[in-house]
Amino acid sequence: xxxxxxxxxxxxxxxxxxxxxxxxxxxxxxxxxxxxxxxxxxxxxxxxxxxxxxxxxxxxxxxxxxxxxxxxxxxxxxxxxxxxxxxxxxxxxxxxxxxxxxxxxxxxxxxxxxxxxxxxxxxxxxxxxxxxxxxxxxxxxxxxxxxxxxxxxxxxxxxxxxxxxxxxxxxxxxxxxxxxxxxxxxxxxxxxxxxxxxxxxxxxxxxxxxxxxxxxxxxxxxxxxxxxxxxxxxxxxxxxxxxxxxxxx
Numbered sequence: 386x387x388x389x390x391x392x393x394x395x396x397x398x399x400x401x402x403x404x405x406x407x408x409x410x411x412x413x414x415x416x417x418x419x420x421x422x423x424x425x426x427x428x429x430x431x432x433x434x435x436x437x438x439x440x441x442x443x444x445x446x447x448x449x450x451x452x453x454x455x456x457x458x459x460x461x462x463x464x465x466x467x468x469x470x471x472x473x474x475x476x477x478x479x480x481x482x483x484x485x486x487x488x489x490x491x492x493x494x495x496x497x498x499x500x501x502x503x504x505x506x507x508x509x510x511x512x513x514x515x516x517x518x519x520x521x522x523x524x525x526x527x528x529x530x531x532x533x534x535x536x537x538x539x540x541x542x543x544x545x546x547x548x549x550x551x552x553x554x555x556x557x558x559x560x561x562x563x564x565x566x567x568x569x570x571x572x573x574x575x576x577x578x579x580x581x582x583x584x585x586x587x588x589x590x591x592x593x594x595x596x597x598x599x600x601x602x603x604x605x606x607x608x609x610x611x612x613x614x615x616x617x618x619x620x621x622x623x624x625x626x627x628x629x630x631x632x633x634x
Contacts (some may be wrong), residue, residue, distance in 0.1 A: 387405065387411075391526070398542055399628075420498065423577040423578055423580075423581050424579065424580045424581065425516070425580050425584050425592075425596075425611050425614075425615055426581070426611055426615075426618065427465070427584045427587070427589065427615060427618065427619055428584065428585050428586070429465065429468065430472055430586075430587035431587075434535075436557050446608045448541075448543050448550050448551065448552055448553065449484050449487050449488045449489050449507075449541060449543030449544075450486070450487050450551070459485060459552070460481075460482070460483065460484065460487075460539070460540075460541055460552045460553070460554050460626075461482065461483045461487055461554050462480070462481070462482055462537075462538075462539070462555060462556035463480075463481035463482060463483055463517060463593065463620040463621065463624070464481075465589070465620060465621070466576075466619075466620045466621070467557050467615070467620075468536050469557060470534070470556060470557035470558065470559060471556070471557070471558055471559075471588075471589030471590045472558075472559055472560075472561050472587055472588045472589055472590065472591075473529070473558055473559070473560050473561070473588065473589075473590040474560070474561065474562075474567070474571070474588060475529075475560070475590070475591060475594075476524070476528030476529055476560075476590055477521065477522040477524060477526065477529065477532070478522060478527060478558060478560075478590045478594065479519045479520065479521055479522070479590060479593070479594040479597075480519075480520050480522070480530070480537050480556070480558060480590060480592065480595055481517060481518065481519055481520070481590075481597075482517070482518055482520065482539050482554070482629065483515070483517050483518075483573075483624050484511050484515065484517075484518055484541075485513070486514050486515045487513055487517050487541055487543075487552075488512065488513065488543065489511065489513065489541040489543050490510065490511060490512075490513060490542075490543055490545075491508050491509065491510060491511060491541075491542040491545065492508070492509045492511050492539050492540060492541055492542060493506065493507075493508060493509070493539065493540045493541075493542055493547050493551075494507055494508075494520055494537070494538070494539050495510055495537065495538050496522060496526070496534070496535060496537045496588065497535065497536045497537070497538075498536075499533065499534045499535065499536070499537055499600055500617065501536075501540050501616065504526060504535070505522070505525075507523070507524055508542070509539075510523075511541075512630070514563055515627055515628075516627060516629070516630040517536050517624060517629045517630070518626050518629075518630055518631070519595055519597055519629070520537075520539070522537075529558070529560040531560050531561060531562050532559075532560070532561070532610060533559070534557055534558070534559040535557065535558050536556070537555065537557075537558060537561075538553060538554065538555035538556075538558050539553070539554060539557060540552060540553040540554075550622065554563055558590060560574070561588075564586055566582060566585065567582050567583060568584050570583070571581050575595045575596075575598040575599045575602070576595075576599070577599070577608070577611060579595050580592055580595050580596045580611070582594060584615070588630050592615075596608065596611060596612055596615070597612075597629055597631070600612060600629060601629065601631055612625070613625040613626055620628055
């Protein structure tokens with residue numbers, strides 16, 4: 386059976402197709418404009434750092450580190466210089482470290498409470514070339530408590546085991562309750578608007594985690610640019626262009 390389409394119906398179909406196409410184009414345009422207008426800044430939280438936090442001492446800095454002439458050759462926690470602690474809303478947040486070019490192929494991760502009691506430790510495989518790595522706090526642990534501060538650290542296992550001169554760094558994480566400003570974003574998918582809201586409230590770890598998700602899930606130059614600009618703005622410019630590698634647990 387052959388269907389016939391009148392001229393009026395054909396014009397109607399064409400108009401509908403144009404409307405749909407225009408709607409999609411406008412949606413993409415508005416989304417691009419929203420991202421382009423979003424400025425991400427990190428506002429350090431008010432008040433002093435939680436009691437007991439201190440700089441993450443690194444022992445044996447250059448043991449098994451290659452390319453020692455590079456400015457960013459040392460193992461470090463990715464945290465604004467001079468603060469050494471960051472906030473999170475998450476029960477089990479991601480923390481971030483810069484792993485330099487090294488002959489080590491494993492790193493040791495540890496999480497402690499504010500009294501120095503070890504809550505968790507595990508071995509992380511590393512590739513040996515300079516990377517920023519997100520590290521998940523294991524789901525096997527109880528959730529971090531609101532208002533409590535925890536210390537995390539990472540060491541390079543230069544000889545395949547932890548030694549007194551193993552390169553080591555540490556930082557602190559404090560879990561807080563969400564403010565009214567970030568509460569609307571809690572269950573929202575990653576976006577630059579969410580990153581900006583977290584940064585404005587000084588929630589360092591979640592801001593980095595959300596921006597990392599955006600970078601790795603969407604190949605958008607704006608996300609890469611935002612990451613680099615953000616790190617430079619807080620004094621981490623020497624690692625602002627280092628690749629992120631999410632292969633560690």
